[in-house]
Amino acid sequence: MKKILAFIFAITLGVMIILSLSNNELFTDFGDTNHYDGISSGYITSEVGGDEEPALVPVNIVTGILVDYRGFDTLGEVTVLFVSSIGVALLLGVASPKRINLNFKPNFMLSVGSRALFGVMFLTGIYIVLHAKTSPGGSFPGGAMIASSILILYLSNDTFRTDVSKFKLGKSLAASGFVLVGLIGLLFTGEFLANFHPFIMDTILVLIAIDVAGGIVGIIDNFLTEERV
Amino acid sequence: MSEFLASLEFINYIEMVVSVLLVVLAIFTLTMKSLIKSVLFLSSLSMLSVVSFVLLKAPDVAITEAVIGSGLVTTLFVFTLLYVHQKERDVS
Amino acid sequence: MLLYASVLLIVIGLYGLLTNRNVIKIILSLNVLEIGLNIFIITVGFLDLEEAIAPIITLQQRASVIVVDPLPQALVLTAIVIGVGTTAIGLSLAKKMYDKYHTFNLDEMGEE
Numbered sequence: 001m002k003k004i005l006a007f008i009f010a011i012t013l014g015v016m017i018i019l020s021l022s023n024n025e026l027f028t029d030f031g032d033t034n035h036y037d038g039i040s041s042g043y044i045t046s047e048v049g050g051d052e053e054p055a056l057v058p059v060n061i062v063t064g065i066l067v068d069y070r071g072f073d074t075l076g077e078v079t080v081l082f083v084s085s086i087g088v089a090l091l092l093g094v095a096s097p098k099r100i101n102l103n104f105k106p107n108f109m110l111s112v113g114s115r116a117l118f119g120v121m122f123l124t125g126i127y128i129v130l131h132a133k134t135s136p137g138g139s140f141p142g143g144a145m146i147a148s149s150i151l152i153l154y155l156s157n158d159t160f161r162t163d164v165s166k167f168k169l170g171k172s173l174a175a176s177g178f179v180l181v182g183l184i185g186l187l188f189t190g191e192f193l194a195n196f197h198p199f200i201m202d203t204i205l206v207l208i209a210i211d212v213a214g215g216i217v218g219i220i221d222n223f224l225t226e227e228r229v
Numbered sequence: 230m231s232e233f234l235a236s237l238e239f240i241n242y243i244e245m246v247v248s249v250l251l252v253v254l255a256i257f258t259l260t261m262k263s264l265i266k267s268v269l270f271l272s273s274l275s276m277l278s279v280v281s282f283v284l285l286k287a288p289d290v291a292i293t294e295a296v297i298g299s300g301l302v303t304t305l306f307v308f309t310l311l312y313v314h315q316k317e318r319d320v321s
Numbered sequence: 322m323l324l325y326a327s328v329l330l331i332v333i334g335l336y337g338l339l340t341n342r343n344v345i346k347i348i349l350s351l352n353v354l355e356i357g358l359n360i361f362i363i364t365v366g367f368l369d370l371e372e373a374i375a376p377i378i379t380l381q382q383r384a385s386v387i388v389v390d391p392l393p394q395a396l397v398l399t400a401i402v403i404g405v406g407t408t409a410i411g412l413s414l415a416k417k418m419y420d421k422y423h424t425f426n427l428d429e430m431g432e433e
Contacts, residue, residue, distance in 0.1 A: 006339035014332035018325070030324045031369020035390035040366075043391060044376070045383050054380045061376040061388070062289045065395040077399040084406030091413040102311060128292070136288035136377065140402050141296045148300055212402065216301060219409045223308040223416075241322075248326035251360075255330050255353050259337040264345050271349055278356050281323055285363045286375040287394045293401050294359075302352065302408050309345070309412045313419055320423075 043069055055198050058133035066138065067204050071193040075178055078211050082175055085215035088222050097225035099159055106156055114156035121149035129209040130202075139205045143212030150217050154224060164221045171214025174207040181207070247281050268306040275299035324364045330357025344415040344425045348408060355404050359397045366390025 021027055028034060035041065042048040046057045048069050058064045066074050106114075128135075129142030150162055181203055185194030195201060254277060258270040275298040282291040334354025341347050368389045376391035415425065422430045 003340050006336055009339065010332045010336040013335060014328050017328050017331070021324070030364060031367050033366055033368060033390060035366060035368075035392070040390050040392045044388060046380065057380050059377055059379050060289070061378070061391040062395050062398065065391055066398065070395065073399065077403060080403050081406050084403075084410050088409050088413045091410075091417055100312060100315065102315065134377075136375070137292050138289055138398065140398060141289075141293045144293070144296045144301060144402075144405075148296065151301075151304060216405070219305070219405075220301075220308075222413070223305060223312075223409075244322050248322040251326045252329050252333070255333045255357075258349055258353055259333065259341070259346065264343075267346065267349055271352055274353065274356060278360060281326075281360055282363060285323065285360075285367050286373065286389045287363050287397075288375050288377070290359070290363060290394050290397050290401070293398055297401055297405055298352075298356070301405055305405075305409055305412055306345070306349075309416055312416060313425075316419070316423075 056195055056201075058201065060133055060136065060138070063132050063138050063205075067201050067208075068193075068195045071182070071204065074208065075182070075193075078175060078178060078208060081212060081215045082171065085171070085218045088219050092222040092225075094225065094227040096228040097161075097221075098228040099161055100224055100226050102158065104158060106158065111156045114152050118149050118152050118156075121145055121152060125149060125209075125213075129205055132205050133201065139208040140212055143209035144216060146209065146213040147216035147220065150213075151220055154220065161225070162217065162221065164218060167214040167217045170210050171218065174210035174214065177207045178204065178211070243280075244284055247277060247284065251277055251281065265307070265310055268303060268310070271306070272299055272303040275302070323360060327357045327360035327364060330354070331361065333357075342427045344411075344418060344427065348411045348415065351411070352404070352408065355400070359400060362393045362397050362400075366393040 022029075036044075039048070043065055044061060046064070058068075125142045125145030125148075127142075128137040128145060129139050132138045132142065153160055153162065181200060182193040185196065185200065186192050188194070189196050193204075251274065254270055254274040258267050258274060261267045261270060275294060279291050279295045279299065282288075282294060331354055334350050334352075334357055337350030337353065338347060341350060366389055368387065370387060373387045373389050376388045376394070378386050378388060418430065419425060424430060
């Protein structure tokens with residue numbers, strides 16, 4: 001009975017979404033959007049940011065929206081990741097941590113191969129972060145890729161634990177550095193997170209990457225450690 | 230021959246196949262009895278959504294979903310299940 | 322096609338969220354719902370034209386080239402990263418529940 005009710009409820013929701021999409025003047029059909037009338041055209045032609053020099057406008061418009069035009073949203077998003085990392089540490093953290101014994105003995109090929117893969121993944125992450133202005137990617141996947149390279153090291157060795165305190169310090173410094181960069185913009189131009197020098201955007205990208213990497217490494221470490229008996 | 234291939238409009242066929250597979254994999258994810266199989270089907274669903282993001286011309290989102298949705302979320306699920314497996318073995 | 326597939330994914334995720342009694346299955350349904358929602362938001366900004374390209378162009382070309390809407394892509398990018406945070410919190414809660422009740426099933430937990 002409960003399952004039938006849930007089925008009816010879910011199907012009704014789907015039908016209502018599809019009905020509200022068709023023949024709606026406010027909501028265009030699939031592949032027929034007219035975003036050049038709205039706010040997006042301002043982002044695409046960079047009118048929103050004012051009359052800027054070409055050096056200040058990134059080629060990748062998505063990065064421009066994330067870091068420049070909607071930088072305040074990104075600051076909130078970084079805060080959410082920070083808080084969720086703290087929440088996981090609060091739920092799973094212990095006083096004297098030790099690796100969970102998985103009874104998994106990696107053979108020679110796996111441990112050497114994963115160490116070689118670590119370097120490749122780490123450098124790819126840094127490359128993606130540094131080229132976020134000109135190529136697809138950005139600081140979120142770059143930071144996550146750096147965290148994944150640390151995860152590879154966790155899998156290659158049964159007793160490995162990274163120095164989590166350094167990642168925690170980097171995460172906290174990056175989150176405060178983000179606010180500091182915003183305050184620098186406030187000081188010089190009167191706008192929070194103002195983009196008046198090409199260096200500003202690069203700094204914000206690196207800071208976001210450090211924050212994401214620190215947060216995810218903290219979460220992974222909390223999942224793989226337990227109380228020392 | 231090449232004109233014939235171009236006239237088929239392959240991108241639409243890819244889109245149809247990806248759409249059907251997305252729904253099938255989502256149903257598999259929620260109906261599998263074993264939890265680890267569900268997790269692996271979620272990972273493949275994530276990977277297919279990467280293809281759909283590329284078809285929708287969103288390369289940034291595609292890279293992010295490939296790294297985070299398909300990699301990190303899966304490892305978090307697997308770590309939780311490994312921990313439970315470990316506890317069950319300790320008890321018995 | 323992808324629009325209807327994403328709506329179906331949302332429906333499947335919601336159904337799984339309402340009917341499953343296993344904590345891990347509930348978090349899995351939440352992830353399925355999230356993937357469907359992300360594809361849906363991206364389709365909102367999609368332009369089905371041959372000449373429409375991904376939003377990576379220089380400032381000089383911007384007046385002449387048609388691009389897809391970049392704003393939904395930026396919003397989805399943040400949504401994916403927040404999704405990891407919520408999944409991690411949910412899984413750590415599930416782990417704590419298992420430590421206390423030795424089961425993932427919500428019905429069996431209530432009997433204790």
